[in-house]
Amino acid sequence: MKYQFKAHMPLLALGVLSGLLFIAGVELLRPEKPEPGVDLADIPFYQLPFGPDEAGRARPFWPSRLQTENGRMVDPAIIPSAADCATCHQREFDEWAPSLHAIAGRDTVYEKAVEANEDLHKDGIEKARFCEGCHAPGEVLAGRTNRFRSVMPSAAETEGITCVMCHTATHADPEEGNGALTLAVNTGVDQLSDPMILAAPRDHVRAYGGAKTNALIASGDFCGACHTEAYDGSMSKAQSRQHVQTTFSEWKDSWYGRNGVTCQDCHMAPDPAAYVRQIRGGDLRKPERYAHNFVGSNYLMFDTRLGTNLTFLRGGILPGLSDAKNTQLIAKQGEATRALLRSAAGLSLRESRVEKDRLRFAVAVQNLGAGHNLPTGVIDQKHMWLEVILRDAAGTEIYHSGAFDAVLGETDPDAVIWREDFNDAEGKRIPDHLTFITATISHVRPGVPPKGEDVVAYDTALPPGARGPFRLEVRIWYRVATQEFAYNTLKTALVIPPFELAAAQFDLSGPEEVLP
Amino acid sequence: MTSLDALPQLDCRRVDGASRWKGLVAARVPLLTVMFAVLLSTGLYLEFLARRNWNAGEVILLLHIVFGLVFTVVLLSWIGPHVVRGLSKSSRRIFTGLSWLLLATYAAVVMTGLMMILPAAAFLVDRIWFWRFGTTHVLTLLHLWGGLAAAGGLLAHLSMRHWRQPVAGKDRAAS
Numbered sequence: 001m002k003y004q005f006k007a008h009m010p011l012l013a014l015g016v017l018s019g020l021l022f023i024a025g026v027e028l029l030r031p032e033k034p035e036p037g038v039d040l041a042d043i044p045f046y047q048l049p050f051g052p053d054e055a056g057r058a059r060p061f062w063p064s065r066l067q068t069e070n071g072r073m074v075d076p077a078i079i080p081s082a083a084d085c086a087t088c089h090q091r092e093f094d095e096w097a098p099s100l101h102a103i104a105g106r107d108t109v110y111e112k113a114v115e116a117n118e119d120l121h122k123d124g125i126e127k128a129r130f131c132e133g134c135h136a137p138g139e140v141l142a143g144r145t146n147r148f149r150s151v152m153p154s155a156a157e158t159e160g161i162t163c164v165m166c167h168t169a170t171h172a173d174p175e176e177g178n179g180a181l182t183l184a185v186n187t188g189v190d191q192l193s194d195p196m197i198l199a200a201p202r203d204h205v206r207a208y209g210g211a212k213t214n215a216l217i218a219s220g221d222f223c224g225a226c227h228t229e230a231y232d233g234s235m236s237k238a239q240s241r242q243h244v245q246t247t248f249s250e251w252k253d254s255w256y257g258r259n260g261v262t263c264q265d266c267h268m269a270p271d272p273a274a275y276v277r278q279i280r281g282g283d284l285r286k287p288e289r290y291a292h293n294f295v296g297s298n299y300l301m302f303d304t305r306l307g308t309n310l311t312f313l314r315g316g317i318l319p320g321l322s323d324a325k326n327t328q329l330i331a332k333q334g335e336a337t338r339a340l341l342r343s344a345a346g347l348s349l350r351e352s353r354v355e356k357d358r359l360r361f362a363v364a365v366q367n368l369g370a371g372h373n374l375p376t377g378v379i380d381q382k383h384m385w386l387e388v389i390l391r392d393a394a395g396t397e398i399y400h401s402g403a404f405d406a407v408l409g410e411t412d413p414d415a416v417i418w419r420e421d422f423n424d425a426e427g428k429r430i431p432d433h434l435t436f437i438t439a440t441i442s443h444v445r446p447g448v449p450p451k452g453e454d455v456v457a458y459d460t461a462l463p464p465g466a467r468g469p470f471r472l473e474v475r476i477w478y479r480v481a482t483q484e485f486a487y488n489t490l491k492t493a494l495v496i497p498p499f500e501l502a503a504a505q506f507d508l509s510g511p512e513e514v515l516p
Numbered sequence: 517m518t519s520l521d522a523l524p525q526l527d528c529r530r531v532d533g534a535s536r537w538k539g540l541v542a543a544r545v546p547l548l549t550v551m552f553a554v555l556l557s558t559g560l561y562l563e564f565l566a567r568r569n570w571n572a573g574e575v576i577l578l579l580h581i582v583f584g585l586v587f588t589v590v591l592l593s594w595i596g597p598h599v600v601r602g603l604s605k606s607s608r609r610i611f612t613g614l615s616w617l618l619l620a621t622y623a624a625v626v627m628t629g630l631m632m633i634l635p636a637a638a639f640l641v642d643r644i645w646f647w648r649f650g651t652t653h654v655l656t657l658l659h660l661w662g663g664l665a666a667a668g669g670l671l672a673h674l675s676m677r678h679w680r681q682p683v684a685g686k687d688r689a690a691s
Contacts, residue, residue, distance in 0.1 A: 002676070004675075008549050012550075013553070015550040016553045016557050019555075019561075023558065023561050026576055027572045030571045030575060031569070031572070032569040033571055191570065192570055195640060196577060198635035198638075201646065202652065203570065205649060206567060
């Protein structure tokens with residue numbers, strides 16, 4: 001045997017043995033941490049007014065369908081704040097920070113609505129787990145949605161749908177909805193220090209985005225877990241399942257769902273409006289990357305003209321943001337939101353004819369760019385209406401439907417409106433989002449389906465002497481909340497401004513189509 | 517008065533710089549061998565077992581990084597003269613070829629290791645920068661398989677003859 005081999009083999013054996021001994025020693029001194037999470041029994045005064053499930057297991061998050069992977073409550077101290085994640089993922093933080101996801105649990109519109117609901121029932125605070133499951137999952141999972149808040153807060157809990165609430169998801173049920181997500185917040189969060197994460201990023205990625213999580217959060221199913229909402233007896237007066245938000249099924253049954261264009265493709269594209277135009281042009285390539293802005297339809301929360309009112313509405317400024325940066329990010333996202341809204345709808349004149357002293361015409365409101373109904377979501381507040389103004393040859397207004405009073409914030413009661421109504425047990429409309437006393441849901445006019453249209457017919461008397469050619473001005477307006485809600489729940493005189501989705505003018509001489 | 521020339525010699529051995537250096541040089545070889553084995557075992561642990569308990573894994577990772585850095589410094593100080601000496605002694609082409617391959621493998625392991633800790637080093641000087649995840653994945657893969665290949669190569673390097681045995685027939689003819 002070669003001398004070098006004989007000389008080095010003991011040294012190699014010594015090295016391997018030393019390594020193994022060291023590993024064994026460290027494993028003994030620093031054993032695996034006990035099962036992460038908190039026992040339900042360890043949360044003082046935690047209320048379970050809804051009883052166990054059919055199998056006799058406790059339902060600490062009910063009526064929300066949210067779950068933790070190991071079934072335990074979450075220790076708020078271990079939920080990393082988005083500001084922590086921003087240490088390395090600054091770009092993603094800057095995208096997410098102005099988003100509605102970031103303020104989902106703190107914005108005043110939401111908070112006031114929850115408070116109004118909580119006051120309706122003796123277990124109102126616990127019932128609000130239904131709302132918080134999607135809006136502030138950290139609060140629910142930590143046991144803070146409770147009449148006695150015995151659990152201390154943490155920064156992450158003020159951040160609504162913060163990083164880990166998506167990046168630890170392991171299961172979603174989009175048909176069930178109501179927050180039907182399973183999150184590995186307890187088990188899927190690594191506890192390495194920052195430099196060690198940078199030295200061994202694969203385990204950080206394994207913890208936060210195992211192959212399972214990455215595939216799930218890229219799917220429409222994941223969004224559907226919260227963007228499917230139905231009321232039942234556990235949080236409302238409904239006797240049967242009342243479909244409140246059907247955004248997921250609207251998408252799934254649409255051309256977009258069938259062609260693999262997901263929620264993320266549009267709402268997380270770096271330029272959502274440009275991506276929608278790309279899709280409308282028939283190019284189904286995926287975006288070059290997914291940004292964390294989650295650009296949607298709420299233009300109000302990005303209207304920097306509101307000044308301090310906007311800060312009030314958004315529930316303050318997130319940890320990790322300065323006032324100036326907050327405004328800058330919000331303004332940028334506001335542009336993207338408005339552009340996306342303008343890419344959604346179109347108008348088309350379908351018919352017009354004069355019969356004796358009456359003018360009949362039909363306008364098609366088209367959903368050209370949204371992969372779900374227009375409007376979608378919980379549309380008792382968000383709503384859309386059509387404004388039509390008919391002028392004669394002299395420019396005199398001879399018919400006007402759907403006018404908006406910018407002083408009182410009221411819409412023409414005879415306007416053609418796309419909205420759903422919450423009704424109480426007596427069938428009376430509830431205008432201010434009182435979920436807990438809602439018994440049924442009805443639609444004034446259901447939303448316009450993706451790549452579909454809703455033709456609205458008008459029949460108006462022509463005043464004596466009115467002469468053509470007649471000119472029709474049409475606008476589709478969108479508004480994120482009713483004025484009743486602003487007055488009754490927000491207790492503010494702020495007139496909620498509407499947003500013009502599309503506008504067109506038609507000479508009533510024949511069919512004409514206007515696309516944005 | 518005593519003459520300086522008549523002073524007795526001190527009764528101790530002189531430890532001059534050269535011999536200390538020779539001692540250190542001689543110690544580097546076993547040090548490298550032991551460290552290589554430690555790095556291999558801790559590396560395999562980090563790759564396959566640490567995810568089970570990062571509480572301990574973090575300490576092992578730190579040790580692996582520190583040992584890796586020390587190993588790199590010692591290897592760099594030793595390898596040049598070793599190659600020069602070895603080339604002049606190696607009379608078997610296959611041994612020379614495999615040795616170059618081993619050197620390349622060591623270089624790959626060291627380089628990928630250093631590249632992987634660059635983000636952590638940058639963090640310690642308040643710079644946030646890291647590789648794209650795909651790059652990290654490739655670096656890790658190269659580091660792992662390079663390490664395993666280096667282990668096999670080292671055993672071969674230590675056990676293979678590099679001198680040429682006299683050919684019996686030729687010797688007889690010459691005599």
